Amino acid sequence: MTITDKMRSLPVPPGNFGLPVIGETLSFLRDPNFIQRRQQQHGNIYKTHVFGRPTVVMIGAEANRFLFSNENRYFSDGVSASAPRHVKLLMGTGAIVMQTGDKHLQQRKLLAQAFQPRSLAGYINTMAATTCNYLDKWEHTGNLNWYDELRKYTLDVACKLLIGIEANNDFGKLYENWGQGLLSIPLPLPGTKFSKALRCRKLLLAKIEAIILERQQQSTTKQDVLGLLLQARDEEGHGLSLQELKEQLLTLLFAGHDTLSSSLTALCLLLAQYPQVKEAIFAEQKQLGLEQPLTLDLLKQMTYLEQALKEVLRLYSPASGPRKAIESCEFNGYLIPEGWQVFYHPAATHQDSSIFTQPERFDPERFAPPRAEDKQKSMSYIPFGGGVRECIGREFAKLEMKLFAALLVRNYNWELVPGQNLNMVMLPTPHPRDGLKVKFWRRG
Ligand code: HEM
Missing domain, CATH: 3.30.43.20 (Uridine Diphospho-n-acetylenolpyruvylglucosamine Reductase; domain 2)
Structure with a gap:
């Protein structure tokens, strides 16, 4: 045969x-x-x-x-x-x-230069300052529809750290309309979501191009993804062309925004449902020092928080x-x-019960030795995918989640508003139908 x-x-x-x-x-x-x-x-x-x-x-x-x-x-x-x-x-x-193929690998190598540990260290201050601003704002609001707020927060962080701008209303609206087009029925008629999205894509790329051109005129290098990508070179000394750079930056905004909004929403939901885990995270923060500035070194020592975040991504993998x-x-x-x-x-x-004990349970300890359930079999834990397409922003995402969670749990508390619909809606990425309504306050 x-x-x-x-x-x-x-x-x-x-x-x-x-x-x-x-x-x-x-x-x-x-x-x-x-x-x-x-x-x-x-x-x-x-x-x-x-x-x-x-x-x-x-x-x-x-x-x-x-x-x-x-x-x-x-x-x-x-x-x-x-x-x-x-x-x-x-x-x-x-x-x-x-x-695909060689072109994909070449572009990936260039983009990866903005996501190495050395590069991430330069993003911490901006991430922390933006996070503190939002937490402060939420404390004053008191009652939140958290998913909407987290989408604004992650877009703000992404705009600042990817292209060095504030996520103002104008840019945010263009971005939202463009994103909605990806989920629309594609009728190329005037006034449809799709034709609006095409127009917004053009305007977004024009804005990003203007930012790049302005940046190229400046003599100092900014500590953000654009700054690093302007300098990135492959083995032959080639960098990204203007066209490549603007399309890749828009892709990074897209790839990083909804995934992180969904994961942070899942984190906030699970910690409200499992207050004992929230308190164990708080105890670890207290032990490390509640006033200690967040450095890469200190973040590495937050081992329980790390396990809790891994468990969030196990249960709610958004991509x-x-x-x-x-x-x-x-x-x-x-x-x-x-x-x-x-x-x-x-x-x-991640629901395989031969690998994860009681897989439906939120149980951060499953990742601690000696259980280390994710280490039993390769490719059994894959929130960031695998192979040649494994998530490029993985370490960036982990950093943002950890930093956000540490600042949140150190200083704040929250509880779910009763009677809301917590069933998941899958698009654009998983989130509770009513958007996660919470009461939010500073720890006493
Ligand atoms: C919790 C947050 C995130 C999750 C769970 C996640 C998950 C994933 C997954 C599963 C893939 C693989 C898709 C495939 O197999 O085709 C992927 C690819 C990708 N991710 Fe993420 N991601 C996250 C955050 C980010 C962030 C913050 C960025 C950038 C700032 C990013 C940029 C990308 C890019 C560019 C790709 C495509 C890589 C390629 O095609 O070679 N992601 N992500």
């Missing part, structure tokens, strides 16, 4: 394609437990039909290892292969998430990435046909 004959004899994974044309897209978008429900019905690998394409969902450490170690061989490694046309138009061909099978292949006795879309799924992977 040739390989092709053997492949042909394999079954495709079990599952349903749903309705003609739209397949199971509506349930996929509306039901926060769609992935897990189908997993209960069909197992760790199943087929469905979403966003106009036959799709295989692959869950678990083995599936992740198979997927990430076969990128560029069996699977395309970019959004470009599987994203709908309107997403491609709105992201632009210069965005790192749209690039994943699509792939496309570029060659038919076999996994666990099933055929994954060429041309099909493939999804891996961090949140469902």
